[in-house]
Amino acid sequence: METLGTALRRWRDRLSPLDVGLPGRAGRRAAGLRREELADLAGLSVDYVVRLEQGRATSPSAQVVASLTRALQLDRAERDHAYRLAGLLPPADGTVSHHVPAGVQRVLARLQEFPVGVFGADWTLLSWTPAWTALIGNPAGLEPGGRNLVRAVFTEGPDGLARWPVRHADAGLPAALVADLRTALVDHPRDRGLHDLVEELRRDSPEFSRLWDSGAVGRHVSSRKTIEHPEVGDVTCDCDVLTTPGSDVRLVVYSAAAGSPDAEKLEFLRVTGGQLAGAPSSPAPAAPPTS
Missing domain, CATH: 1.10.260.40 (lambda repressor-like DNA-binding domains)
Structure with a gap:
């Protein structure tokens, strides 16, 4: 058996x-x-x-x-x-899947030089490259609920999910995230966590509530972001959101033109792991509950 x-x-x-x-x-x-x-x-x-x-x-x-x-x-x-x-019911249809397809994971394994984060339809961060950790900060110590980009943006500000300050050139990001959640609710009507997230943000964030009630729509476009990294100073990157047909996941990829000072900073951070001189290494990923 x-x-x-x-x-x-x-x-x-x-x-x-x-x-x-x-x-x-x-x-x-x-x-x-x-x-x-x-x-x-x-x-x-x-x-x-x-x-x-x-x-x-x-x-x-x-x-x-x-x-x-x-x-x-x-x-x-x-x-x-x-x-x-394991004696558990598989995730039901009509709920947000946090499963990352094998093909996406293989692509991610070959994109180690780029800061890449993989997000679900509810914008929960599911996986990331070491270069993402070196540039943005290590999300491993966060509880799963703390890895949600929409919650972070509307409750912590536009730096959400980043350890260092981020200056965004994309003023349309909040509306795009609200539009994404609205679409996710249509695609996954049975997902209780998604309904709870929307209710929570409508209660706790006046900006989210305003955008939601106004029926705001938006879409993700290539944008530029500047990360104020304490080790190498400002790093300005292009930020692109890539989707995969047949899957809800999307990849957020940071990059810089080859040979540019920003590309050199990214490479330095990748090689060093983004650690400050003399600083202790980032904590190991917190183990999920074992019950």
Whole structure:
């Protein structure tokens, strides 16, 4: 009889380290990912992954299963199978999916030099490159609810989700985000979390409430943003939002013209990890609940 543990081992063994952005070293004894590599990708402890695979942890939360299915690059049918093996109902139709398709994850693994964030239809940050962390700041320590861009923009200001101040040249961003949520509600009418997010923002943000009640529409366009990074100073980047056909996820990509001073700053941050001289490294990703 198949268990979640046996399925996790099978899926882990088939996944190439190259597909998740890890170097492929000659002489690796493991055919696929090691347990510690899967744990790091999923934001879990190695011990918990071992207990899952050995069947000693039998009641993972939906959040844990979602993290594992993303890290293992499962397709939708495999994702649903993982939920059932864990004794959970798969995400229902009509709700926002936080599943990142395997193809998008492979593209992300090959875009390591660029700051790239992957967002769901509700603008929750799902995945990001190390270069994103180096430029924007590490979102790993945030609770999942704190990784929502719309909530951050309307409650914290336009710097939302960035550790350093950001100057936006795109004044239409708030209206575009409101329009996105309106569309998401049409596409995912059964998503309670999405309804709660809209109600929360209408209550707590006068600007969101005004835009929502006015029926504001907008669309994302290429824009320029300047990040006030304490290590390298101002970094001005082009910011593009890319969508993937057949999926709700969108990629937010920062870039700078090759050979420009801003491109050199991005490369410096990528190589150094964006760490301030003498500063401690960013905290490790917080492990999701293991209940």
